[in-house]
Amino acid sequence: MEIYFEDERGDLDGKTEDYMRKSAVRCVEGEGLDAGRCTVSVTFTDKDGIRELNRDYRGVDRVTDVLSFPQYDDFDEIPEEGEILLGDVVICKEKAMEQAGEFGHSLDREMIYLFTHSILHLLGYDHMEEEEKKEMRLKEEEIMDFLGLPREV
DSSP states (O other), X not given: OEEEEESOOTTOOHHHHHHHHHHHHHHHHHTTOOGGGEEEEEEEEOHHHHHHHHHHHHSOOSOOSEEEEESOXXXXXXXXXXXXXXXXXXXXXXXXXXXXXXXXSOHHXXXXXXXXXXXXXXXXXXXXXXXXXXXXXXXXXXXXXXXXXXXXX
């Protein structure tokens, strides 16, 4: 699994990157894809940057924590051979810091959760309908448990 980090990573350390890679591998392999062929790009931005992207691409003029830009609308489009560019993940580090404080866990854990959430979006998961939301949340929890980063209650 190749993950290209764009822009400044700030204090994102190798351990967090390793967790992100493990999360992505678990997600794609769970969908029957060869992780060795998959690539994703990750960009970190601020509130102004993510608000602009949210407005321009989703028509929602507000700050959000993470955005996903999938390469494929239909998995029948995935090539039989060669690289599978899943898409792009954009994480608002400022929003992640706020949420980490609200939920009482570390920034790294929040960043890994947001990344996992976004990878699942790239793989076609959504949370617009209640059933979809339940399925996606279960998948997120399974991945975070696998990483040893369960939700603290």
